[in-house]
Amino acid sequence: MNDARAVAQAIVAAHGLRFGAITAAPVSAPVFSSDDPVYRGAKQACSALGFIEIDAECLAHAWRAQTLRLSNFDAALWPDAPADFGMRPFPPAARDDAFPPCPERLGLYAVLPDAQWVGRMARAGVPTVQLRFKSEDAAAIEREVRAAVEAVRGTDALLFINDHWQVAIAAGAYGIHLGQEDLDALSPGQLAQLRASGARLGVSTHGYAEMVRADKVSPSYIAMGAVYPTTLKKMATAPQGVARLAAYARLLRGYPQVGIGGIDAVRLPEVLATGVGSVAVVRALVAAEDPEATARQWMAAMDSNAVGN
Numbered sequence: 001m002n003d004a005r006a007v008a009q010a011i012v013a014a015h016g017l018r019f020g021a022i023t024a025a026p027v028s029a030p031v032f033s034s035d036d037p038v039y040r041g042a043k044q045a046c047s048a049l050g051f052i053e054i055d056a057e058c059l060a061h062a063w064r065a066q067t068l069r070l071s072n073f074d075a076a077l078w079p080d081a082p083a084d085f086g087m088r089p090f091p092p093a094a095r096d097d098a099f100p101p102c103p104e105r106l107g108l109y110a111v112l113p114d115a116q117w118v119g120r121m122a123r124a125g126v127p128t129v130q131l132r133f134k135s136e137d138a139a140a141i142e143r144e145v146r147a148a149v150e151a152v153r154g155t156d157a158l159l160f161i162n163d164h165w166q167v168a169i170a171a172g173a174y175g176i177h178l179g180q181e182d183l184d185a186l187s188p189g190q191l192a193q194l195r196a197s198g199a200r201l202g203v204s205t206h207g208y209a210e211m212v213r214a215d216k217v218s219p220s221y222i223a224m225g226a227v228y229p230t231t232l233k234k235m236a237t238a239p240q241g242v243a244r245l246a247a248y249a250r251l252l253r254g255y256p257q258v259g260i261g262g263i264d265a266v267r268l269p270e271v272l273a274t275g276v277g278s279v280a281v282v283r284a285l286v287a288a289e290d291p292e293a294t295a296r297q298w299m300a301a302m303d304s305n306a307v308g309n
């Protein structure tokens with residue numbers, strides 16, 4: 001295929017319904033880094049399908065790589081082979097520099113504001129909990145992280161600490177969750193220190209380019225969001241929706257995956273249908289009238305809705 005316009009039209013025709021294409025032309029004309037017609041057509045199409053610039057660029061290169069690999073342009077085949085995205089061979093856990101593994105299905109994942117909530121949800125049987133304690137006060141952070149580690153003792157809950165990785169390592173937490181900016185802020189020495197600690201690492205992503213970036217450190221799991229609008233956190237990107245989440249989940253099979261952002265009981269089945277093995281929530285539990293009962297209902301729903309059951 002050597003006509004970029006035909007490539008763009010074919011991709012939009014094949015995937016527009018799923019990804020909700022609003023227009024055949026992107027809001028602003030894409031910038032091209034190659035003259036290859038598949039790359040150019042795919043970038044045009046992915047921009048029209050609403051992907052942000054860095055993700056449209058990433059996808060366009062993947063379409064080109066897929067076309068070269070198959071010696072054929074097939075508009076129906078949305079790219080989902082890690083090699084086409086320039087990722088190292090999967091499974092990532094087999095790489096020499098991989099962070100320690102965590103369960104493939106982290107299940108219900110409660111993201112919680114303090115150690116008391118962490119203890120409460122751990123005792124309710126929630127399999128994965130996170131301390132997301134936002135503070136600039138070093139003493140308060142240390143106190144809360146240590147209290148969270150104590151709070152899960154005697155339960156089966158796996159505890160991730162958001163942001164405060166050095167304190168988390170010192171306190172012996174099971175794992176650490178970092179955002180892309182947190183990851184970018186790490187020096188090579190600090191990344192090596194994190195790896196050497198033996199703690200699991202979870203990384204936030206908001207699209208293809210960030211997934212490729214996250215994969216470079218071979219984390220223990222990859223979180224994807226925000227799936228739906230959320231009032232809990234100001235997001236830099238629009239909600240991803242379940243169609244994209246499903247496409248991300250196919251690309252990242254081989255990683256434990258977590259969907260996050262605006263997930264409620266009604267949306268839970270369609271999120272699980274994407275194949276992610278875990279659903280992370282804040283308000284669904286913290287704002288529930290009876291958080292323990294809600295946690296039990298969600299865990300039961302996840303058991304019966306899990307893909308593969």
Ligand SMILES: Cc1ncc(COP(=O)(O)OP(=O)(O)O)c(N)n1
Binds near residue numbers: 111132178223224233
């Ligand atoms: C499971 C999970 N996924 C994503 C996030 C968001 O983390 P981050 O990008 O570090 O943003 P803050 O939570 O620090 O605001 C998360 N905490 N947990």
Ligand SMILES: Cc1ncsc1CCOP(=O)(O)O
Binds near residue numbers: 225262
């Ligand atoms: C911390 C975070 N990161 C992405 S969305 C989000 C908040 C999720 O909260 P809720 O489940 O209440 O929408």
Ligand SMILES: [Mg+2]
Binds near residue numbers: 163177178
């Ligand atoms: Mg963070």
